[in-house]
Amino acid sequence: MVKTIALFSIVVDDYDRAIRHYCDDLGFELVQDLDEGRKRFVIVRPAGAPQGATGIVLAQASDDEQRSRIGNQTGGRVGFFLHTDDFARDHAAFTAAGVHFREEPRHESYGTVAVFEDTFGNLWDLLQPAD
Numbered sequence: 649m650v651k652t653i654a655l656f657s658i659v660v661d662d663y664d665r666a667i668r669h670y671c672d673d674l675g676f677e678l679v680q681d682l683d684e685g686r687k688r689f690v691i692v693r694p695a696g697a698p699q700g701a702t703g704i705v706l707a708q709a710s711d712d713e714q715r716s717r718i719g720n721q722t723g724g725r726v727g728f729f730l731h732t733d734d735f736a737r738d739h740a741a742f743t744a745a746g747v748h749f750r751e752e753p754r755h756e757s758y759g760t761v762a763v764f765e766d767t768f769g770n771l772w773d774l775l776q777p778a779d
Contacts, residue, residue: 655691657705658728659717660768663690666706669767673745674730675738679703694730719769726763726771735760735776742774 660666663681667690670676676692693703709715721727732738739753739762750763750771759777766772 652700653702654700655703655705657707658766658768658770659709659714659721660706661709661715661718663688663706663708665767666690666708667692670704670706673742673747673767675741676704721770724771726773728766728770728772730772730774732774732776735774738774 658666667678667681670692671678675695677695677697678690679693680689680691682689688708690706691703692706693701707714709718735753739749742764743749748765750765753760753762757778759775761773761775764772764774
């Protein structure tokens with residue numbers, strides 16, 4: 649049986665702020681925004697990703713425990729990895745959109761990489777894998 653990761657959640661403080669950040673600043677596409685009254689289901693994924701590619705559920709915190717995790721869902725480690733086919737293009741676009749990079753781009757054996765923070769403080773690698 650083939651298994652894939654379909655979705656994972658990132659806890660945010662506001663749905664609309666999260667949608668703006670992921671779609672406008674990071675170039676993701678809004679896949680679903682379904683308001684069920686008591687709950688809203690918001691899914692984004694990188695623009696141009698194939699149908700069925702892994703998406704992110706933007707989950708608005710609903711209590712103090714969840715709010716305490718916003719921006720630190722992985723204990724201060726890089727927890728999310730965004731692959732690109734053109735590091736220079738995406739690094740420039742993110743920088744122009746005001747995305748905060750924690751470091752200058754660096755070349756490693758596995759590719760070109762730089763750590764950035766999403767608007768909530770979660771750490772991501774922007775990574776163009778080596779051929």
